[in-house]
Amino acid sequence: xxxxxxxxxxxxxxxxxxxxxxMHLASMESxxxxxxxxDDGPPVRNVPGSVQQEGHTILCQEKHGNQWKVVIRKA
Amino acid sequence: xxxxxxxQLDRYSRHIILQEVGPEGQDKLMNARILVVxxxxxxxxxxLYLAAAGVGSIGIVDADVVEISNLQRQVIHFSSDIQRPxxxxxxEKMRAINPDVEVTTYKTYLNAxxxxxxxxxxDFVLDGTxxxxxxxxxxxxxxxxxxxxSHGGILRFDGQTMTVLPGRSACYRCSFRQPPPPDAxxxxxxxxxxxxxxxxxxxxxxxxxxxFITGVGTLLTDTLLSFDAKTMHFRRVNLKKxxxxxxxxxxxxLHELEEGERATCDxxx
Numbered sequence: 001x002x003x004x005x006x007x008x009x010x011x012x013x014x015x016x017x018x019x020x021x022x023m024h025l026a027s028m029e030s031x032x033x034x035x036x037x038x039d040d041g042p043p044v045r046n047v048p049g050s051v052q053q054e055g056h057t058i059l060c061q062e063k064h065g066n067q068w069k070v071v072i073r074k075a
Numbered sequence: 076x077x078x079x080x081x082x083q084l085d086r087y088s089r090h091i092i093l094q095e096v097g098p099e100g101q102d103k104l105m106n107a108r109i110l111v112v113x114x115x116x117x118x119x120x121x122x123l124y125l126a127a128a129g130v131g132s133i134g135i136v137d138a139d140v141v142e143i144s145n146l147q148r149q150v151i152h153f154s155s156d157i158q159r160p161x162x163x164x165x166x167e168k169m170r171a172i173n174p175d176v177e178v179t180t181y182k183t184y185l186n187a188x189x190x191x192x193x194x195x196x197x198d199f200v201l202d203g204t205x206x207x208x209x210x211x212x213x214x215x216x217x218x219x220x221x222x223x224x225s226h227g228g229i230l231r232f233d234g235q236t237m238t239v240l241p242g243r244s245a246c247y248r249c250s251f252r253q254p255p256p257p258d259a260x261x262x263x264x265x266x267x268x269x270x271x272x273x274x275x276x277x278x279x280x281x282x283x284x285x286x287f288i289t290g291v292g293t294l295l296t297d298t299l300l301s302f303d304a305k306t307m308h309f310r311r312v313n314l315k316k317x318x319x320x321x322x323x324x325x326x327x328x329l330h331e332l333e334e335g336e337r338a339t340c341d342x343x344x
Contacts, residue, residue: 015088015089015092016084016085016088018088018092019084019085019087019088019091019092020084022091022092022097022098023077023079023084023091023098026077026097026098026099027076027077050092053094054094
């Protein structure tokens with residue numbers, strides 16, 4: 001499944017990675033999907049939870065090496 | 076669709092990650108026009124925080140030059156600014172904090188003949204003046220022009236502020252009909268002020284302006300918030316828009332701006 005939008009946020013620290021995620025979500029339609037790549041550690045511990053708190057859905061969260069692929073469906 | 080550069084995204088990230096503000100709120104701030112009256116104790120934190128927040132266009136009004144006695148509380152001015160016009164000193168710091176904001180300076184005192192022209196086109200006005208005549212002038216001109224504003228005042232250890240949405244909430248005159256007689260106002264020798272309370276009150280006013288622009292939360296409308304820093308007691312007094320208000324009531328008697336006498340006190344807040 002290919003997401004509607006994609007951004008590689010590896011190397012982008014908190015909370016800028018979340019700010020960039022919010023910018024993408026703000027520009028998308030409800031139901032569209034966003035795939036982001038997050039670093040292991042604080043980014044993956046924080047961003048998906050914050051996204052969920054705003055009502056969006058995490059469709060998938062998988063580890064690839066030191067990075068995580070996270071797919072979000074906009075509420 | 077909101078467009079921000081990577082630098083802007085980084086700069087404003089703490090706003091953008093706030094659910095209530097977000098990219099849309101930041102965009103509103105970047106397109107907002109706010110006027111700060113007074114580049115003194117209150118105007119200092121107001122100017123700094125509005126610039127830092129990325130408010131697109133900020134006007135600042137003050138006719139004075141920086142004096143050494145100002146520096147105890149007017150944190151936008153530095154020792155090297157003594158004798159410089161306050162508006163120039165303030166604008167320089169605001170631009171240094173955030174080169175994205177456009178700062179317009181008005182090196183003048185507001186009076187009945189220039190105020191309406193100066194405030195026109197601004198979305199919100201902040202009163203950081205040190206005298207009742209100008210506070211009433213700002214209230215009257217903003218109500219007549221329909222421009223929302225924040226009233227603020229500090230003295231000794233006390234501060235008070237209220238936010239006015241003309242026609243919708245109590246104005247300053249609804250509660251305080253006219254300026255107090257000059258002999259009721261403390262003389263200069265009595266009118267000290269604890270420096271930090273300028274920051275306490277000015278930042279409350281700045282927060283009200285940011286809330287108004289972004290539409291977040293509830294404003295200090297129909298509410299006089301006051302504090303006594305000696306005890307750190309904060310008090311809210313509910314105010315009502317008065318139908319018999321001479322300015323915004325049902326049968327207003329004030330149709331022209333009054334040229335009040337500016338207090339002679341040189342507190343220069």
